[in-house]
Amino acid sequence: MASDLSHLKIGFIGAGNMAYGILKGILKSGDINPANVTVSAPSINNFPRFQELGVHVIHCNGDAVSEAQLVFLAVKPHFIRTVVNEVLPHLTERHIIVSVAAGVTLETLEQLLPAGVETVRLMPNLPCVLQEGALLFARGSCATPETASLLKHLLSACGSVEEGPESWIDIHTGLSGSGVAFVYLFAEAMAEGAVKMGMPSALAQRIAAQTMLGAGRMLRDSGKPAAVLRGEVCTPGGTTIYGLHALEKGGVRSAAMSAVEAATERARELGRK
Amino acid sequence: MSVGFIGAGQLAHALVKGFTAAGVIAAHRITASSPDNDLITVAGLRKMGVNMTTSNKEAVQKSDVLFLAVKPHIIPFVLDEIGPDIEDRHLIVSCAAGVTIGSIEKKLMQYRTNPKVMRIMTNTPVVVREGATVYATGTHAEVEDGRLLEQLMSSVGFCTEVEEDLIDPVTGLSGSGPAYAFTAVDALADGGVKMGLPRRLALRLGAQALLGAAKMLLDSEMHPGQLKDNVCSPGGATIHALHVMEAGGFRSLLINAVETSCIRTRELQFLADQEKISSAAIKKTTLDKVMQQPGVEQGGGVGVRTAGVSLFNNRHKK
Numbered sequence: 001m002a003s004d005l006s007h008l009k010i011g012f013i014g015a016g017n018m019a020y021g022i023l024k025g026i027l028k029s030g031d032i033n034p035a036n037v038t039v040s041a042p043s044i045n046n047f048p049r050f051q052e053l054g055v056h057v058i059h060c061n062g063d064a065v066s067e068a069q070l071v072f073l074a075v076k077p078h079f080i081r082t083v084v085n086e087v088l089p090h091l092t093e094r095h096i097i098v099s100v101a102a103g104v105t106l107e108t109l110e111q112l113l114p115a116g117v118e119t120v121r122l123m124p125n126l127p128c129v130l131q132e133g134a135l136l137f138a139r140g141s142c143a144t145p146e147t148a149s150l151l152k153h154l155l156s157a158c159g160s161v162e163e164g165p166e167s168w169i170d171i172h173t174g175l176s177g178s179g180v181a182f183v184y185l186f187a188e189a190m191a192e193g194a195v196k197m198g199m200p201s202a203l204a205q206r207i208a209a210q211t212m213l214g215a216g217r218m219l220r221d222s223g224k225p226a227a228v229l230r231g232e233v234c235t236p237g238g239t240t241i242y243g244l245h246a247l248e249k250g251g252v253r254s255a256a257m258s259a260v261e262a263a264t265e266r267a268r269e270l271g272r273k
Numbered sequence: 274m275s276v277g278f279i280g281a282g283q284l285a286h287a288l289v290k291g292f293t294a295a296g297v298i299a300a301h302r303i304t305a306s307s308p309d310n311d312l313i314t315v316a317g318l319r320k321m322g323v324n325m326t327t328s329n330k331e332a333v334q335k336s337d338v339l340f341l342a343v344k345p346h347i348i349p350f351v352l353d354e355i356g357p358d359i360e361d362r363h364l365i366v367s368c369a370a371g372v373t374i375g376s377i378e379k380k381l382m383q384y385r386t387n388p389k390v391m392r393i394m395t396n397t398p399v400v401v402r403e404g405a406t407v408y409a410t411g412t413h414a415e416v417e418d419g420r421l422l423e424q425l426m427s428s429v430g431f432c433t434e435v436e437e438d439l440i441d442p443v444t445g446l447s448g449s450g451p452a453y454a455f456t457a458v459d460a461l462a463d464g465g466v467k468m469g470l471p472r473r474l475a476l477r478l479g480a481q482a483l484l485g486a487a488k489m490l491l492d493s494e495m496h497p498g499q500l501k502d503n504v505c506s507p508g509g510a511t512i513h514a515l516h517v518m519e520a521g522g523f524r525s526l527l528i529n530a531v532e533t534s535c536i537r538t539r540e541l542q543f544l545a546d547q548e549k550i551s552s553a554a555i556k557k558t559t560l561d562k563v564m565q566q567p568g569v570e571q572g573g574g575v576g577v578r579t580a581g582v583s584l585f586n587n588r589h590k591k
Binding site for chain 2: 193
């Protein structure tokens with residue numbers, strides 16, 4: 001695999017946050033030569049941080065595609081059609097197209113792309129830019145298990161990478177794409193509670209953030225389920241159980257479920273349009 | 274430049290008051306038409322020096338920029354009436370919630386090949402020159418028309434161009450917004466009164482608090498959350514109060530309000546599109562509705578006050 005990868009040429013259409021996060025993760029493994037990566041975007045505004053990574057930056061989508069085998073379409077959903085039509089002449093059966101566009105289904109992509117081109121739909125989330133993303137991808141009808149393995153390997157440094165059926169992508173959007181905002185809201189509210197109790201706001205916010213981070217790492221790395229970890233913090237009659245009771249009274253669990261549900265439903269709705 | 278208003282109700286009155294206070298146009302260059310001479314706003318407009326008439330045709334002929342300031346369901350009838358009188362110079366600006374540019378252009382194109390139409394969503398604080406206005410440009414309106422409208426509306430507050438599909442959300446937010454604010458101040462004053470303040474003072478302070486907060490927000494680059502943090506001393510009174518608001522679902526209520534107003538606007542547009550009434554019934558229906566408006570005399574029902582109602586005829590009746 002390592003020797004194959006040193007010759008693998010990768011193209012990015014779009015130079016936004018998602019492209020950057022994904023590229024950074026890919027390069028971290030050390031298996032890919034930055035000289036084999038081309039990023040294409042209409043304006044130079046976003047180029048500097050890509051140039052720092054040692055990759056080529058150009059203004060020609062067609063060239064980014066014709067040079068590469070693996071191409072990431074990292075443009076806003078409403079540009080997908082335009083971009084695909086533009087690069088159509090350069091696409092061959094050896095291309096693997098990975099679309100990062102929210103709401104653009106594999107069916108739509110396969111209709112736009114030539115038959116035989118391997119298509120993958122990838123849903124990352126914002127913390128990708130810090131290599132702490134949660135990524136889920138679904139394979140199109142021509143995409144092979146080898147392609148799936150390749151992607152899992154390449155994207156492993158972006159955070160967590162999982163494969164699933166396309167129907168899970170909307171759920172992933174609700175849970176993890178939008179989910180980061182739910183966590184931000186919770187952190188803001190917890191900090192407000194601290195302010196109410198007498199702590200200065202800026203400090204409360206920093207501590208809330210670190211609390212989220214620490215709890216998140218324990219959740220991810222301890223191997224124990226959330227319910228167990230929660231129990232481990234709760235001394236009988238102690239502060240935590242009192243606080244948790246207030247949360248339960250506030251219906252936070254139901255609200256969290258509803259939040260994921262609402263975001264997922266909306267993702268489905270948008271995907272149907 | 275002359276400005277005309279079809280309709281002389283709250284909106285026309287507020288806009289004229291704002292325009293004249295701003296000095297962007299003189300009152301005598303404004304003509305407003307209304308079927309009913311007894312509306313308070315009609316008297317107010319006349320007092321300001323606006324040329325009042327009961328003839329829509331006259332308002333059209335005496336204007337270059339023509340505001341349609343009637344209720345949405347009246348718009349189709351007004352358009353049919355004034356259609357033949359529209360000239361190349363006219364810029365038609367519809368203020369009616371939920372009425373699309375497309376529907377207006379469709380009507381007018383029966384009379385004119387390239388009617389210049391624009392659509393605005395504004396709000397009542399234009400009367401004190403602190404309005405919030407958005408406008409969308411029709412198919413045949415030029416860039417200069419947009420600039421002219423923006424100049425006019427900027428004299429009475431904030432004004433910017435948007436895509437037409439954003440107008441319904443704007444209605445929900447800043448169209449209805451002043452009503453949310455009035456309700457808030459009323460309730461804040463109640464709180465003040467409960468805690469011992471005289472009503473007048475409580476209202477004055479409540480309104481000033483909202484005004485000051487809005488000004489701080491507009492003048493600074495900061496996020497409202499951050500401005501809020503700056504007011505909330507640790508363990509202080511304000512953070513205690515905010516907790517109570519959050520517990521009551523304050524934020525969610527406001528989100529719901531904007532959403533509901535936007536959805537209702539779309540519903541009304543949809544209902545209007547569905548209406549299929551015979552033309553005879555239309556006359557009577559509209560007449561009834563005009564008669565039901567506040568300030569209109571119920572002189573023994575429809576048919577008694579035919580004098581002065583000029584929606585369907587061009588003869589100036591006295």
